[in-house]
Amino acid sequence: MxxxxxxxxHRRNNxxxxxxxxxxxxxxxxxxxxxxxxxxxxxxxDLPPSVIRCSLDSLDLEGYITFHDVHNASKDFxxxxxxxxxxxxxxxxxxxxxxxxxxxxxxxxxxxxxxRGHGHSLQGQALAHQGVVINMESLLPSHDIKIYKGKxxxxxxxxGELWINILRETLRYGLSPKSWTDYLHLTVGGTLxxxxxxxxxxxxGPQINNVYQLEIVTGKGEVVTCSExxxxxxxxxxxxxxxxxxxxxxxxxxxxxxxxTVKWIRALYSDFSAFxxxxxxxxxKENAFDYVEGFVIINRTDILNNWRSSFTxxxxxxxxxxxxxGKTLYCLEVVKYFNSEEANSMTxxxxxxxxxxxxxxxxxxxxEVPYIEFLDRVHIAEIKLRAKGVWEVPHPxxxxxxxxxxxxxxxxxxxxxxxxxxxxxxxxxxxVNQTKWNKHTSLITPNEDIxxxxxxxxxxxxxxxxxxxxxxxxxxxxxxLSFCAEANLDVKQYxxxxxxxxxxxxxxxxxxxxxxxxxxxxxxxxxxxxGQRIFQRxxxxxxxxxxx
Numbered sequence: 024m025x026x027x028x029x030x031x032x033h034r035r036n037n038x039x040x041x042x043x044x045x046x047x048x049x050x051x052x053x054x055x056x057x058x059x060x061x062x063x064x065x066x067x068x069d070l071p072p073s074v075i076r077c078s079l080d081s082l083d084l085e086g087y088i089t090f091h092d093v094h095n096a097s098k099d100f101x102x103x104x105x106x107x108x109x110x111x112x113x114x115x116x117x118x119x120x121x122x123x124x125x126x127x128x129x130x131x132x133x134x135x136x137x138x139r140g141h142g143h144s145l146q147g148q149a150l151a152h153q154g155v156v157i158n159m160e161s162l163l164p165s166h167d168i169k170i171y172k173g174k175x176x177x178x179x180x181x182x183g184e185l186w187i188n189i190l191r192e193t194l195r196y197g198l199s200p201k202s203w204t205d206y207l208h209l210t211v212g213g214t215l216x217x218x219x220x221x222x223x224x225x226x227x228g229p230q231i232n233n234v235y236q237l238e239i240v241t242g243k244g245e246v247v248t249c250s251e252x253x254x255x256x257x258x259x260x261x262x263x264x265x266x267x268x269x270x271x272x273x274x275x276x277x278x279x280x281x282x283x284t285v286k287w288i289r290a291l292y293s294d295f296s297a298f299x300x301x302x303x304x305x306x307x308k309e310n311a312f313d314y315v316e317g318f319v320i321i322n323r324t325d326i327l328n329n330w331r332s333s334f335t336x337x338x339x340x341x342x343x344x345x346x347x348x349g350k351t352l353y354c355l356e357v358v359k360y361f362n363s364e365e366a367n368s369m370t371x372x373x374x375x376x377x378x379x380x381x382x383x384x385x386x387x388x389x390x391e392v393p394y395i396e397f398l399d400r401v402h403i404a405e406i407k408l409r410a411k412g413v414w415e416v417p418h419p420x421x422x423x424x425x426x427x428x429x430x431x432x433x434x435x436x437x438x439x440x441x442x443x444x445x446x447x448x449x450x451x452x453x454x455v456n457q458t459k460w461n462k463h464t465s466l467i468t469p470n471e472d473i474x475x476x477x478x479x480x481x482x483x484x485x486x487x488x489x490x491x492x493x494x495x496x497x498x499x500x501x502x503x504l505s506f507c508a509e510a511n512l513d514v515k516q517y518x519x520x521x522x523x524x525x526x527x528x529x530x531x532x533x534x535x536x537x538x539x540x541x542x543x544x545x546x547x548x549x550x551x552x553x554g555q556r557i558f559q560r561x562x563x564x565x566x567x568x569x570x571x
Contacts, residue, residue: 103493117238267558269545
């Protein structure tokens with residue numbers, strides 16, 4: 024006890040010394056005494072990094088700030104940008120985040136702040152060049168997952184918690200969240216800042232529709248608890264708000280009964296109209312499948328043989344005779360949840376549902392796996408790719424939301440003329456019905472009840488020569504976007520990335536003014552999420568947000 028008390032005493036003395044030192048240093052900088060009242064003096068950008076580091080290091084925190092070893096915080100999953108921060112905050116409490124935010128807002132620095140979960144952004148959205156990156160995973164220990172049973176069960180979790188940890192913990196109580204992403208090794212704050220869309224979204228909405236309450240640290244450093252009935256404007260703004268209004272430090276997430284097992288089914292189509300018609304039919308039915316997705320297969324060989332390692336063909340002989348070479352095919356992927364005592368009824372229900380569909384009969388494959396194994400399926404693939412050294416490569420992904428009325432036009436052009444192969448990675452495609460969705464969040468979607476998520480998910484893996492397909496894939500993405508614009512398809516980007524204010528205004532449409540006003544209200548200096556490139560950082564002397 025004595026040594027611990029002594030350590031705390033010395034640490035407190037060091038912080039006090041640093042504060043006094045900072046006052047002396049700042050008082051010696053010419054022209055700084057009236058900085059807040061005289062905009063004509065040198066801009067805050069002129070503050071030396073060493074002075075800013077000292078000011079941050081002087082803060083009294085439960086966690087700590089580091090200024091070295093910032094390599095991992097300089098890049099993200101997209102692996103195309105390298106933007107090192109000035110500092111990394113490893114918070115141990117929400118107070119740490121609030122303290123740092125308030126310090127930055129009140130200081131004369133021009134620092135920005137990015138909340139970083141698992142760093143799974145694609146184009147630098149989780150980065151803060153020469154700013155402060157907050158390591159959200161250090162916020163609270165994993166055992167701080169609090170589950171509440173009852174008529175409306177829920178789980179309270181840290182914004183830095185991984186969804187896979189939430190799944191494992193809630194399953195111990197026979198419960199689980201109802202809506203997922205395809206990859207579970209992401210943080211709660213990260214997916215809720217975007218939407219969180221997967222094959223369950225047609226039934227339960229995206230993850231942002233399954234949240235009861237949030238705790239937020241705003242861009243002014245205020246800690247606010249919000250819900251649909253309490254501080255509702257902030258609640259709706261933050262959900263799908265791309266990190267622009269506040270940092271999600273805690274979330275209360277809706278739970279439902281968890282199944283033990285899933286029936287996992289795949290089948291192929293050669294005709295896109297039949298494929299999309301069947302997908303739309305399935306998402307319109309009550310008590311049908313629990314998960315509906317699909318993907319495009321372009322010019323691939325031995326598709327069904329590759330499935331045999333995880334799935335069993337309905338007719339092995341017919342499956343072995345099917346040839347996929349040189350074709351464009353569409354795979355329907357569906358899942359039915361069940362427990363052991365429901366196995367017989369599940370089989371009957373599944374057979375009836377399949378009898379209503381128009382897939383190629385010889386391509387029907389299925390498997391029965393534990394619920395957690397199905398949900399965590401992408402991580403299994405990740406482990407294999409990491410072992411081959413091809414996980415941490417550039418990922419020039421493109422995610423689009425396309426109105427149902429234009430999906431056939433999109434598929435005809437893109438899958439037959441623009442994209443000639445998908446050997447670099449999967450292309451997901453499936454419809455969602457947003458009639459049950461909460462339309463008051465910041466998420467932007469097409470103006471139709473049914474729209475399709477089309478996700479191009481390639482990896483630019485280096486070739487033996489050392490070259491990669493990165494530039495080719497980026498050009499291909501641009502061709503897809505150019506076609507959408509020229510054909511006026513009313514496409515919206517999911518996980519959006521734009522370079523100009525004109526493009527962002529077009530993305531938000533008639534909701535832009537509301538978005539900008541809320542930004543000014545909750546983050547008036549545009550400190551938060553600079554990697555989204557929506558708003559430009561405003562100095563402490565400027566009262567209005569300058570747009571890029």
